[in-house]
Amino acid sequence: MNFKKIYISYRPIFLVLPTFIFFLVFFIIPVASLFIIAFDKPVTGVLALQGEWTLKSFLRIWNRSLYFDAAVMSLTLAALVSIITLIIGYPLAYLIAKTENVARNTFLMILVLCAMQLDMVIRLFGLMVLLGDNGVINGALMYFDIIEKPIGLMYNKLGVVIGLVQFSLPFMILSLIGIIRGISPSVVEASRSLGASPNKTFWNIILPLSMPGILAGTLLVFAISISSYLVPALMGGWKVMMMPLHVYQQVAEMGKWQFGSAIAVVLFLTSLLSVLIYQKTAIRIAGGRA
């Protein structure tokens, strides 16, 4: 055995080694540290490991309805955003997938992607200009005497949902396009020829065959939404307290590293669990194909 022989037989491992090291150092170790800290004795202002294992932080989360409510709200909002994004994104993804003209297709793709080009904060500021009490929409409605006082379009759940939908729409569309494009046109024609109207063909053939894309898209949007800090902070104005806000508050404002970490662990496990349940259910509904 010489080095060359080892190199050749384990070549795939050598190829992924750089990525593996990067992930280990900059992802797994920090996240694992966070997990470990969550089980350490909570001491305000102390980050260093003390080695006194306790479930105190978790018991505190469990005993305060504030955090339970935050978890439920985060799940509900993330699920709602996934559904809205799917309903808005599917027709556009279908249109792009079925546009065969290269120039038009590229143009539509650029439209979708350019939404992702701008920095998140700038995009949210743009939304605030539109939705604020003195914003474009309220201003116009008041100018035409349709309303007397501004209606609350942001600094509430509505604003958070609008922000999250806006942010995650391109991810949903990109997840769907490839799958919809992969549906063979002759399968659709076969359905028509066998007596199914365009409507029936959509529900019986096109939609079930889009399931892998729907599953991937909704999971992605769900994960993005439930872990978003910036959107609830800016669009919710710290009034819609989704779980990442609590994590930030505890750690950055109060210096409670252990407690903040515990919230993060609960957030992670909640979203992981819901994703697993969703995936299992969806796969069973889709007949084991997705």
Added chain:
Amino acid sequence: MAIQYGHNVFMFDLKLNNLSKKFDELLAVNDVSFNINSGEFFSVLGPSGCGKSTTLRMIAGFVMPSGGKILIGDNDITYQAPETRNIGFVFQNYAIFPHMNVFDNIAFGLKMRNINKNEIIDKVKKSLEQVNLLGFENRYQRELSGGEQQRVALARVLVTEPQILLLDEPLSALDKKLREEMKIWIKELQRKLKITTVYVTHDQSEALTMSDRIAIMDKGKISQIGTPTEIYEKPANKFVADFIGISNFLPLEKKSYSGDYINVSFLNQNFQLKINEKINQEFSSAVLRPEHIIFNPNTDKDICILEGTIDIISYQGAIIRYIINSNEFKFISEFSNLPESKIFKEGETVKFGFDINNLVLV
């Protein structure tokens, strides 16, 4: 076991009147007309891009014609939606629904017709029996071979008792041996059901073996319609003669007409050909099929005798093909490889000839 399909269900003839389709500037189908009799197996044969698939897709309703009419019986279906036509379409890639098992695939058309559940179970079973796939109900597309998918696709359309069966190159994705089996199987099934069938292919052997009649298409137009025998033995023009089988095109110099005969010459040989009623007045050459060439011919008056050398021998088992060079004109000839037949060598000088009555002017 008798199949429940009532014969009268399939008694429908199909008429295409001056059908055309323009894609942007391209005239893909140009003024195509034919009548297909009830129960007939009709093939549309041509090279890729000749418009045969577009023609079939217009009959199915997947493509709207730019002009002309399509009639089933006396019923004008030209602009009807595909789901209202009651036409069965078998795709080149079979188009099995990948998210449904074999049972649900075959039941699909019946469900769309709101047939009750027990009847569906009954019909699907009979249909599976017909294509020898009983026991495959719970399989998915990925668990089926190409030939099995093909049969599911056929069962799926036949179970809905369509008025017309359309097949779009259904065998081209199968390997050669299976293709030969399926040719016979499809033909037998079609004959048993007496269903009016349009079969699109670029493979002449499929068209010749299966069809009652064939339409040859070229550049969007019909070149000839006829039985396999007529198409092969009396090609209407140079395209058909070239496309079907192998042809030697003998360039002719037209000399003169004398009564029912025409005097022509070829390679300094003069001969008289009888003019038949269907002669193409614009003819410039004569078609000589390879199997009409004979070695060491006798000297009848209608035999044209030539001398040449064997350029290439190509051994193909049942037949042997010789390329014979005579005054720089290369003849392709084919002979059955019989036990008693003499096999020539390359470079050998041979005397050969053909009966001028076998020539077709194109």
